[in-house]
Amino acid sequence: MELRLLEYFWTVADAGTVSEAARRLHVTQPTVSRQIQALEDELDTQLFDREHNRLTLTEAGVFLRSRAQEILSLTQQTEQAFTDRQRAVMTGNLRIGCVEADNSATMAMMLEEMTAEYPEVTFSITTGDGAIITDQLDKGLVDVAVLLEPVDTTKYESLRLPRVERWGLLMAREAFLATRDVITPQDMGGLPLIMSERPAVRTMLDHWLAGAEPPHIIGHFNLNFNVVPLVERQVGMALSIEGVNRDVDHDRLKFLPLSPTLSTHCVLVWRRNRVLTPLVADYIRRFREAFS
Template structure:
């Protein structure tokens, strides 16, 4: 006898009809009817009788209701016991590396669930560039890394998050380009740029714009974006970055314009 059939049986009893139970279970009525018939065939007894007020449990149904509740409760308690034991056994420290990216919210959501599931596990979070994080991975200083494409992660166990970052420029609101809704390749040659020191990001810019880096006004490079914001505010240059890294409330006088 499958636990699923007992759950269906109790759902029908609770709903008072097969149609309402099927709706609550998000399955079709014919499917639920077949499952009930299968259970009755296994037990060799009808479990419900039809009345003007819906379905009523037979004597066999009343007995099964009590036993089904006991069985499912015991099953849940047993599963919970093993979950609790696993939580107690699973302990240690998780070293995590992350780049500055809006997808850090994904990391926060995952960590919230993980620490709730395994309260004995602590974590250390290191923020750096992708190159920093690859170096730490190779040296065993971090256990996992949240990176920003373009990266080559072929030699690591990795997965791609569904979240997609949008590239663009952070510019001073007083810069001539600040009124544009989007940045186009033709805009770049006239804009002083502060870009990432990572070669992969520089190549991304060159590929997107179809302009050689030597033909752009690159006035500076950075590894982390935070300290670049005063330079943008002072109109030293526009910073190449991703949307969401800069909080406008903490950096007045700048705005992000997407590519």
């Protein structure tokens, strides 16, 4: 006998009508009627006398109602006991490394869920580029990390996040290319460019250029905050992703996407072959359930 059938039966017995039971259960009246009929067929016993719109328990129905109340109460108590046990386990500090990207919002959403469910959980967030974050992950200084592709994840467990990160150039409004809608490989020749010093990013850019004249790389940066003043003063243009530039001063700066479109994703990574604490395992589980 399914618990669901007992719950439907008990609700009908308590409500006295199928319509009221359907309202309480947030289902349709035919659904309730089918479930009650299925239970009566399973038990080969009539549980209700049906008179007009009212349902009255038979003798067998009265007996089942008392048993159903005991079973459902015990089920709720058992579920609550496991919930309480889980809450007791979920304490401590979750250490997260995260790059600057649109997917920072995804990280925040998962943290919002977790801290609402487990108020005793705290968190520490380290922001940096992929090299800094992976170094901290390897040293055990962070538990999980959100990294921006291109990135080598072969030595980690990983989960690719669905939100797309679009690459382009951040430039001053007065820059000669700012009247364009996109940046093509042919536009890049000789441009004063500030970019990440990660080799994987340079390789990605070279593939996108497809043999076109390369830009003139004048400097490197790892956090967008520090490069914005240089771009405003037209020292150079910055190769970055759209998501980290949403809050810049758009009266002074403009982001132009690359064309052909150059897009990558973020990945959630954690160390391979390590025993995860319940806290870390639960955080990863939330990502898996949302995006796997």
